[in-house]
Amino acid sequence: MYIDDDHPKEFCGIVGVYGIPEAAILAYLGIYSLQHRGQESAGIASSDGTQVYKHLGMGLVSDVFNEQTLSQLPGHIAVGHNRYSTTGSSNEQNIGPIVVNHLLGTIGVAHNGNLVNSFSLRHQLGKRGSIFQTTTDSEVILHLVAKSEGETIEDKILDAVRRIRGAFSLVFITKNKVIAVRDPHGFRPLALGTKEGGYVFASETSAFDLIGATYVRDVKCGEMIVVDEKGMKSYEVQEKIEPRHCVFEFIYFSRPDSQIFNEYVDKTRRKLGKNLAIENPCEADIVISVPDSSNTAALGYAARSNAKFEIGLIRNHYVGRTFIHPKQQLRDMNVRIKFNTVGGVIKDRRIIIVDDSIVRGTTLRALVKRLRDAGAKEVHVRVSSPPIRFPCFYGMDFPTKEELIASQKEIEEIRAYLGVDSLKYLSMEAMLNAMPKENGQSYCTACFSGDYPIEIEEEQKKERNEC
Amino acid sequence: MYIDDDHPKEFCGIVGVYGIPEAAILAYLGIYSLQHRGQESAGIASSDGTQVYKHLGMGLVSDVFNEQTLSQLPGHIAVGHNRYSTTGSSNEQNIGPIVVNHLLGTIGVAHNGNLVNSFSLRHQLGKRGSIFQTTTDSEVILHLVAKSEGETIEDKILDAVRRIRGAFSLVFITKNKVIAVRDPHGFRPLALGTKEGGYVFASETSAFDLIGATYVRDVKCGEMIVVDEKGMKSYEVQEKIEPRHCVFEFIYFSRPDSQIFNEYVDKTRRKLGKNLAIENPCEADIVISVPDSSNTAALGYAARSNAKFEIGLIRNHYVGRTFIHPKQQLRDMNVRIKFNTVGGVIKDRRIIIVDDSIVRGTTLRALVKRLRDAGAKEVHVRVSSPPIRFPCFYGMDFPTKEELIASQKEIEEIRAYLGVDSLKYLSMEAMLNAMPKENGQSYCTACFSGDYPIEIEEEQKKERNEC
Amino acid sequence: MYIDDDHPKEFCGIVGVYGIPEAAILAYLGIYSLQHRGQESAGIASSDGTQVYKHLGMGLVSDVFNEQTLSQLPGHIAVGHNRYSTTGSSNEQNIGPIVVNHLLGTIGVAHNGNLVNSFSLRHQLGKRGSIFQTTTDSEVILHLVAKSEGETIEDKILDAVRRIRGAFSLVFITKNKVIAVRDPHGFRPLALGTKEGGYVFASETSAFDLIGATYVRDVKCGEMIVVDEKGMKSYEVQEKIEPRHCVFEFIYFSRPDSQIFNEYVDKTRRKLGKNLAIENPCEADIVISVPDSSNTAALGYAARSNAKFEIGLIRNHYVGRTFIHPKQQLRDMNVRIKFNTVGGVIKDRRIIIVDDSIVRGTTLRALVKRLRDAGAKEVHVRVSSPPIRFPCFYGMDFPTKEELIASQKEIEEIRAYLGVDSLKYLSMEAMLNAMPKENGQSYCTACFSGDYPIEIEEEQKKERNEC
């Protein structure tokens, strides 16, 4: 649930509210609790049944919204969006939800995921004279909606989402409806809840906890749910449903206090830690986590180990955007400012450090150096997922293959690079063993295995992901 | 050159630069000197020949741009835009220049004026599935460009501008061209200049003075000028050219130090004052202006009068956006904060106050009250244009007809409302007599006469103007 | 009334309000109208009879105050302060009014002027163990007040102001009084007004115009006025009164719409222009001013000249603090951004440009260049005051003697430097002739003559002035 060079970034968090007074404030609370899914920009569109309002901005939810801006988002309908994007394509125009006008009225959409045929769709639309003001998938989807021959907005959206391929959890807003859609593979989560007779959608159930809504069920793979004054109605987007839930949502992205893909994240994460301990035991004194994302996996590891769980690293939660370094910079300042070692815990101990994943390895390497400086006798790394070797085209932002350490080096080389006494990853089997399956869940493991559930167009691979 | 309730608002100021290093900084200086044409938002798009960059924001030019934002606008090509709009439709999405991507690449446009068939164009485009992210004419124009079957960007723009009707001075930017267009009536000004072998376009020549460019000539009515690496090339947009320059540009909008429609604004304005004095003489001690917009007309009046020119009102130039009033508000505080009377000048004098135009009359009425309080013996109002009785659909923002005092009241009633000893307007004939004609200029007087050079669609009349 | 390198800076504007509801808002309006006297910082202290509140900040009045900050300044008593200081000593700690606590309670003071014995006072206080948190004269004065053996606050202030020497117009605030004091020479203005049964003090009467107060009389030289629940009471600070009003207040500092030293500023300024024309006639076509500060003098000049008054330079009123220049900078950009020439007025004309004073000459030189570029046939400069040759120690911020052009060059050399056809200054006699004297006024001319009414300690001369 934190962001650094050593973890992939999630693209977006989305929320929809229908039929509850002050819907925009609920959407605000919702994206607030999903802040970890996108920290670059935030936006909300609302409707009072006659008109769609919106407010967007760069920054955290608490930077973008205040009483005054929220008061300008009236109505009982709202959609919220947190967005992350790489700096290069950071662009105010791209802040979601994207809202446009077309013949049938105003329509907006918040998207979590990534399309794999947006390049060719954009090209086809361009040939018919479409213009693009953003580089988002959302705008492509809205073009398709507007160009559909369907009569109702429901028909038009069905038309559009049948033409797109890839990972998409979507929440649309019109002046009198909220419409949620999830792709047939269900890569990204999307949950349905209720509150005071109204409906709520959110990427993760932790949003429901904050706004006091009750979790009902997930939006199903390949399902479209429409809520309006007539109530809620479900549509089938596609007949062929093949669940391929993103396993990384369980490993790292989602909050431990959320339920996704029909299971508590925290339970799966503890199981990953236990499986890791069984598969890769280690003789040591203590188990520590890289707080906060690997806390639960480390607890799980300790539960199946003789080493006891301790808090050996303290995170500094005041880290802001513009931290100033001295010119004669301490080499590991970026890590130092985020973490400090707890001297009394580390000194003279043999330590197992559990991390959920390794992307570049730079942060972990600096952390190991800090542990050694604090007097650790041995440092053993255990990773609660397999080596990441392949890029993701379904909504995670990894660095390029060249920057993925496990794509470039053998495990022994990584161990030497990190400077640790031993390094073990969880196996694919043990990872999948920890994943819930009793409700027909099945998982995408492309970043570990290179086994992509949907083929990617060549041109698409060159494009930056943008939900 | 100032903004208050008693004057119409101009919609936009536009600038284009081609072939000069640091083009964005020149565009910045250009829109800075055109700040009076639009004070709500500002934007610049630039190109280094390979890519188009942009930066936009709400506020004055000096609020929106700083060294850092300008440094992110590299290249020798740039287009700048100042925009004004009514609060209701104020919207970050609408800030110009509007820049979009289409099949042939990136294209942006800055627009000064107002289309009269945008409603039906928008409807036609909507029926073909177009979506709109702004409510601007610029976006409609870019849709037409993108949908054109023309092969080159020049063909596409020609196609597009032949379909639009109304007032439009346009400057387009692509990654390697600047293209300027002016409508066949030439409602709004647009000048061509040169600097260091490069080309500059601007709404008014005062922009050239600030950036050190040399005025060459106006972009002609119905002309399109393309500048790129091959130099400058002129195209004919329409065969039928009927100049209908906005007479209000001379009366009030443009800076006195600008040349527009082949004449110094200041000269025309002085002539208006002289004609006013000849047509409507007045026995009084002094002539004062409502600073700064009617300064030159007042000087002209005094030159043909026995009363001498004095400075009887001082403007406060520190007036910001959020001026705080006491709760038990002095009734005329809005005027008081902007103007103060010069006691020694006003006391016991018979005063002629020259104003360039009267829209609502509220500000002038409060000013008259202030003059009476300062001891004026008599107050006579002379207006250097005829009564404004009709709305403008070509790029000026007047209040509705109901709020135009001369549309609702007889002149004697207006005099009584203002509380002055006499009130005289300049006649249509005397006004047109002051306008330059030696180069075939001809004028739109619709706001005075109701004689509209281009018919307006009914639906269009209900729409808010948005350049 | 504007600030550039070619004019001295005034130090401060001060306002006091007693016995009127929402006193802080009136103080806000007052310092707003005195913005020209200090543009670096602003502050207000208020009292509701039981407690003193304050709010201060760097920037213009409209930047520092808003509804929220004003709402935290309750009560019927208030003192306001605008401050200017050179960048070097710019310091948030120095923002006035300075408010301190001492045994008798809270006391604050706003000061316009400059002490000439603050160095030695500070030294004496320091020897007794006083500490200083600011470098202002105000803090020295408050130390003297606190250390006085006087029993009442009135006694203590009388004690203190009898020990200070130099220029001082002061307004004190306590929890239940406003106390105004003016030095025996009356260097700086300070006026008394009434509104709704309450009392108002202000540096200039233009503040009364804005808040709707009525001018009563000036605070007399060497007078202390106390207003509290018992009404108003006058005290004599010193028996020996020798008026030495700052002549520069009439020439340049004060607003033309203010009354100071018993006369309308505008009247004196017009007389300066007339005397200048009589003393230094010139054969030319037109008279122009450097707007806005020399407008009235130019009108006066034109009234006694065959050349007619024209507006040949337009000021840009949108100039902000951080104007961005191109790297290959046009040499005269600083002037260009502030002023533009009116082509039709300047071209082929013989021009008299009237300026109120010349400090460094750099701005005027660049302006002359601009006039030449715009086609002026001849340029003659007439200055409505004598050459400035000496520094001021009574509250004006001149550059050092080395930077005063008239202290370094003969008039013919200055003419050559400016690049003009002729240059004439007003003589001392003609200047003093224009000054009102019927009420016993007498003037300080130190900056022209070097004749200082109060001797300056040597150490003091090295200090930066700080009111």
Add this chain to the structure above:
Amino acid sequence: MYIDDDHPKEFCGIVGVYGIPEAAILAYLGIYSLQHRGQESAGIASSDGTQVYKHLGMGLVSDVFNEQTLSQLPGHIAVGHNRYSTTGSSNEQNIGPIVVNHLLGTIGVAHNGNLVNSFSLRHQLGKRGSIFQTTTDSEVILHLVAKSEGETIEDKILDAVRRIRGAFSLVFITKNKVIAVRDPHGFRPLALGTKEGGYVFASETSAFDLIGATYVRDVKCGEMIVVDEKGMKSYEVQEKIEPRHCVFEFIYFSRPDSQIFNEYVDKTRRKLGKNLAIENPCEADIVISVPDSSNTAALGYAARSNAKFEIGLIRNHYVGRTFIHPKQQLRDMNVRIKFNTVGGVIKDRRIIIVDDSIVRGTTLRALVKRLRDAGAKEVHVRVSSPPIRFPCFYGMDFPTKEELIASQKEIEEIRAYLGVDSLKYLSMEAMLNAMPKENGQSYCTACFSGDYPIEIEEEQKKERNEC
């Protein structure tokens, strides 16, 4: 290490740096790592050996400082200060370090603690004519320094600190020295470190970890350390030394990764948890902490319990200052926004929740409600310190006695108020048993026992604490 209604607030964190280039940046890093000790304002004063510079502001360290402001703090000497204060007395004037000028030059001081005789000192100083611009103890101390007859600055400071009574860890800055002082009781921590031949002082050693300094020893109770170009020299402030370290620094205030009073905070905190488990065992399934402050105590508890440690509450680290609530507010929103329950962990479990202390009980009560809602079968509270019954006058900000729940209610009443199945506090004996004593440490337990090591003047008790 977090701030809410259920914990006392610490007053300040202080840092000093001598003899290291870019000292201000090190001071910045230092107060950054001490952010938990004061979150309302931050300030740094620096010196390059000839002049003292400073920058201060309201807000977090990362809000107040940026590259530009730090670049204006040159030199090899610096002092930094984080400050907390109650809203009522929040005041820009009070931001530390307080820097003043006196006869011997500029001197500044950062203070952590609280004087108990500042009221009478202020009164004595006032009678001698001293004025006060702040309400801080720091200003009182600087007055005493300036008024001392001592010849050197060292003498003057010794004089001053021998007159003050209470809790004070001080770091002074002059243009060429840093001087650290700690009161004879050593209430607050203050450590000495070295880096690159220079010296560093900080409230906690975690500051040394971030800046890469090495911990040497604590500043001793009643010691003054002077560092200047001659090196380091120690002075004895008082002969009579009676250590009374604040036990709450170990229980809650200091970072777990710091060493204070000669011991790792984390070790003591774990011991508190173990003693708590031994003294107050509980039959339950899991032990959870209120993150992050009671994490270590909870781990310690679990180590001596059959229940295993789990993460049952997730903190939201994005909480900003201006969180917006819906109007029909969920009653427990303040807690909800900070913490969420982890469903899979809580459901159907018997839970022991370990908290470090209870002040008002409101937050804990709301948390318990959340745990019940999440399905907890039983909830038992164990507190790792005794009931807080008395106010602190030595630098902790407790609510008034009336708001201290343990001062108003019996333990059974508190249990009922919290709505838990059982509630146990750690005994005084077991608490003191966990505190290190091998180096002669002794502790202040006033907030638990009412046994105050230094008597408090009656008037002082009414004053708000201000370091």
